[in-house]
Amino acid sequence: MTDLQMSLIAAGGVFIVGVFSYNKWQEYKAKKTVERAFSSDHDDVLMRPDGEPAVPRHEPSFSLDDSGGSADAAVAAGRAHSHDAAGAGAGAGAGAGAVAGAGSDAGGEAYAPPAQEAGTLTPAAEQATALVDPLIDCLLPLALEAPVRGDKILPVLQKLRLVGNKPVHYIGLHVNGDWEPIVHGGVYTELQGGVQLASRSTALNELEYSELVTRLRAVADEIGAEPAIPDMMEVMAEAKTLHRFVSSHDAQLGVNLHTNGAPWAISTLLGALEKQGFDVRPDGRYVMPDGEGGHLFSLSTNVTLAEETTPRLTLLLDVPCVAPARDGFGAMIACAKSLAGRLDGTIVDDYSQPLSDEALAEIAGQVRDFYADMESSDIPAGSTRALRLFC
Secondary structure (H helix, E strand, O other), X not given: OOHXXXXXXXXXXXXXXXXHHHHHHHHHHHHHHOOOOOOXXXXXXXXXXXXXXXXXXXXXXXXXXXXXXXXXXXXXXXXXXXXXXHHHHHHOOHHHHHHXXXXXXXXXXXXXXXXXXXXXXXXXXXXXXXXXXXXXXXXEEEEEEEEEEHHHHHHHHOOOOEEOOXXXXXXXXXXXXXXXXXXXXXXXXXXXXXXXXEOOOOEOOHHHHHHHHHHHHHHHHHHOEEEOOOOHXXXXXXXXXXXXXXHHOOOEEEEEEEEOOXXXXXXXXXXXXXXXXXXXXXXXXXXXXXXXXXXXXXXXXXXXXXXOEEOEEEEEEEHHHOOHHHOHHHHHHHHHHHHHHHHXXXXXXXXXXXXXXXXXXXXXXXXXXXXXXXXXXXXXXXXXXXXXXXO
């Protein structure tokens, strides 16, 4: 090895050490300037209130064993994994409750969800709680140097509305003392941001959080605010815990309708589905409206648009997205039975085995258990919280 090579290796080593030292110094400097105030006595997002024993979880398998007289796959159960109640509470809620306290350290009034029942809240307060929810969002307090008008800050806040596939929302403490969505004409003394910790597909990750912090600081500088940035490790633990809950409750139930004779002509099906009450969405899906702009369940013909016939229809219920009061499963089975009579078909499972009324009743019981489990976790099926996480 020549002297030149040795010199280059030595120079390279010095450069690497220098870069590493500079990065560590920058990290230390940033940590010293970021305000972190995390309370230790907070409510867990997926645990019962203090003093109340945890409710045992009974995850529905959405399947029947052979003793039930049916194949063990009576439905299509999407991503129904086991979920530990104690593990769920360990991380979820930690960052949310703690960050809520960070706002006061930043010099302003910390945001907390209103204590009243939802029915007694003003419309603006209900919207604020839905937009920035301490149970599913990482709270990002923004202490203002002086009151600001919504007209001035809204264009700036629009620059940070999404990180990865996680939405970022903002609310403001109006001069009248109420938290509300930021609107033109409003004057606000404090701001609160919130980034959703998890979605149906992923949890908020380190790269997304780093991007969030960088962009949030830039936004805060523009509007004259001081952000209180939560610790990344705390937020990541919370996000992963919430995503485990979402994954374990991401269930879709399907029942199939098989022709008793020749395959159905698609042209004939269109008329039958229209009489049954289905709507055709722009994306080509058939959905059963719920009467309030949403839908109870969907239907697939299981063939491409180029096909002229199909021997099988599949009705699908997105379980966590439909409130128990709507009885989505019962409505789907009633629809399947009506279509079976109208089209001369049989309700079957994924293995083309007929589903008896007893088998369907057993599945309905599992669905009720599933709903009770979501209710006990403070994320009721069909609620605003559930729709944000699952839909």
